[in-house]
Amino acid sequence: MKKYLLLVAVVVSIQVSAQEKWFSGSFNSNSQYYVDDSKTGDFTEDDRFRSNNYLKLDALYKNFSFGVQIEGYVPQAILNFSPTFNKEIGLATYFANYKNEKLDITVGHFYEQFGSGLVLRSWEDRELGINNALMGGKVNYTPINAIQLTALYGKQRKGFELSNGEVFGLDSEINITDLLKSTNSTLNIGLSAVRRVNEEATNTNPNFNKNTDAFSGRLNFSKGNIYSNIEYVFKTEDALVELGTVNTNKLAEGNAFIFNTGYSKKGFGIDATFRRLENMNFYSDREEDGNIYNQQVVNYLPSLTKQHDYSLANIYVYQAQPKLSYNPLGKAGEIGTQIDIYYNLKKGSALGGKYGTKLALNYATWYGLDAKYNIVDRTYSSEFLTFGNKYFTDLNLEVRKKWSKQWASLFTIGNIYYNKKYIEETVGDVRATTVMAESTYKYAPKKSIRVEAQHLWTKDDKKNWLAGTLEVNLSPRVSFFATDMYNYGNETKKIHYYNFGGSFTKNSTRIALNYGRQRGGLVCVGGVCRFVPESTGFGLALSTTF
Template identity: 50%
Template sequence: MKKIIFLLFFGTTFFVNGQDKGTVFGGFETNAQWYLNDKTLYDEFYNSVSQPENPVRSNSYLFVNYKIKNWSFGVQGEAYEQDALLNYNPKYKGVNLATYYARFKMEKIDVTAGYFYEQFGSGLLLRTWEDRALGINNALRGGRIIFKPVSSFTLKAVYGQQRTGFDVSNGKIYGVDADISLSDLFKFENSDLGIGFSYVGRDEKTDIVNPKFNDVTNGFAGRINYSHGSFYLSTEYDYKSEDAVVQVRNQIDNNLIKPGSALLFNMGYSKRGLGIDGTFRRLENMSFFSERIAKGNSFNDLIMNYIPSLTKQHHYNLANIYVYQAQPNVILNDVSIVKAGEIGGQIDLFYNFKKGSKLGGKYGTKVAVNYSQYNALGGKFYIYTPQDYQTDFFGFGKKYFSDVNVEITKKWNNKLQTVLSYINQYYNKKLVEETYGEVKTNIIGAEATYRFNDTKSLRLQGEHMWADSDKKNWAALTAEVNLGTKYTIFASDMYNYGNDDPKLRINYYTIGNSYRYKSTRVSLSYGRQRGGLVCVGGVCRYVPESTGVSLSLNTSF
């Protein structure tokens, strides 16, 4: 069936395009790696890193879209040869047609059949998206209708099964979302006020005999967004009906049936030269998967909702060693590790000292301060049979994570700009990763960019981290040379010189270059990959220690 759809699409595309009707656009991306043996690099079990089976691997994507008048069509083919890159979902294997869609769109109606991506509100109940760096593609295969009878009202309805590898989930997802712009409705001139409501249902029948939970899990959400001048405010509350808790992957607990909830609040003020933003979030048992037993998988497979870590997204390598992951899950199996969610938030503040002032100098100075902290939910937890818990809505339990950082950006002249940063972190590895230990770090970072002319520049970045436990102290250096608008050379090194185990005092080096021509970019590099979390937008995946040659190609047409 997939091959028939693929052939019909391309046959129609090239026939119509040959008649000079419609538009064809798309792209191709491949990320390949040749993994090498490295006797001085060790994995998590203290074994020397060796080549995996099929050491040459690649993830490749070809996507083609065709648009004519109110219609658009698209397909995406994917190839994972000889296997997918290390620690990608093993369901990604071989060559196959991955997604396809047909869409009809007018001013008031928008209908899609096939695979599609959607988000309700902040995504705490439903978000489907693709991120190739993380190996996420949780598109829904089914249908979506968007109805907008007037400018102030938008109604969405979706139904489908979630993508998993080249197949779809057993669980079925359906939902309705409504957005109402009260500002348009009541003709507010100086303010913007909107409200929204969502419903999401997940229907999955399990093999549990005499289940104490329903096949259908219902989620409800309401939200408000308001802004006036430089001030803005938004809030959302989500509720998930009672469902069986999964504490250990592939094990549905028929004796622990609990609801879930989420509260998100954001408020801020911004004007020229000054900005302040505060976010608060409380999560309780808010994991949501299209198949219950998928909870706990390390590939973000079958995940229905979007729960990023709401912390500073650092661009320094060392600040991302102990990176926080959101904690929406319930764990009651160990008396020393009990949790039912998270509570916390962050505050961002930036201020630009004016040009010509004592602190601003000729070109101005920008200071940014960020503070984030997240704790376990406070309450009563019972780990012995029967397991149960009661949380306090605004109760703070043990601390998971905190990060306070200051960043000063200074432009000295038309050629030189510097950035100086200080970061202090606390990371409860035992609770966040469910392993052991706590880590406190102090990190300093300095960056300088020198522009020789409009197209050529040199960027140097140095970092140092003092850590009181785990792998202890690190140092890092990055250099990047831009030789015009097309060619870049880069090199970096992270050295774990403070590790208590001498054989683990490793240099993680990388050298490489990239070339860009029009809409095509090619990058080639060689080096070592530090094992740990790789994160994009607050969502992470684990990558193992490795050494090898990497090739990346990305083009669009």
């Protein structure tokens, strides 16, 4: 606790002294104090108080910029973050950058994404405990406006250390319409190549290649109200990894294909995506393949489903299944689609009413690849465009309605199929229906009350759930909330997952306090998830920029 208070004091002193425009920074802190609870269980780990803290400092001088990020996990990271975040206070990332009209050079830690991320994406998400920044060097070169070239080399961040594996990358973006000076449409072509070099310590195959390459080609096109993009990835042979064991005698190639298209105009839009992944797990160190902390992931494979804002709709949440495995089940990847349709009922119409009504329909369905597996030899053969076992389906309709200048509502109904056998590799499946309704009433300028109610029906798994939220915003600075999720249908463990608290905001500083229970399960951001265990305790969140 003393080190935590010292870190906050340092931030305050830096914020007071940061008056020049060339210097900026931010500080974020997320702290938990865990308590015993007869329902969620006693806290049996070390250190009831835990805190994740991030101090980011940036400086700019002419064409040069510099940055550092100092992180502190006092005395440990909050539950279920990677144990590699193991310093109470330490230098996590740093960089120096030079940039002019044609050249952009970075030395140190950096983030990058090629195309949609199917071959490479390095990024940070503090809520998920992900920071797979590359430590090395990156050069972006723009010889003309229509052409952008990128070359990079680095080792991925692994907590406060670095991966053993090395990552090399080349990327090109060519704007064909700029080259042809066309104004009627947009056409971009992209080509990428990524090499992961990782010497396997337990290699028993004298012919094993320590290099794994991934090549990507993509095309983006738009004209008028229509847009589409397509990308294909080929990954060279790599070792089979099962249950943390690397088998260099069993090799397999991988590939990915994604196609997205859509049409939009005022009041109407449709977007459809088809994706197929086969053996596309890609980690800087092979032995990290499939780790529960999302560490050392080279590429970006989020689940393509609706990202729900409501707690009950996130109980049975899908995660992308790109991995090849034979134990305990034969799986080679996934194939599926997602479709979004948006339509606005006109203002003044019979159904639209005075302020109009917004409709959003989403459908996502995902299957395993249709493949035949030889469990003994660890080989398989797959079909390209045929569907195997069903993994997941989500069909939902959302209705947004404004009744008056003060009153607005939102209604959602959804139906989910969730195959626990193949997604979680446990047993059973779940068919559930969820209904959510919320209303917001502005009782004064900049003051509002929001009420939310949810229900989930299912005869499977833990049966029915009920949830509710009350949120009061007294001003743009002060707000309070209370929530509860009740698993009343559970025959063996009926439990209220309640949570209440509030926040205060002034200028660029926000402080939030809460107390309650955490439901065990997945916390997801942008289609990427991490597992959190059940717990009860107090929470403190602090964020500020300067």
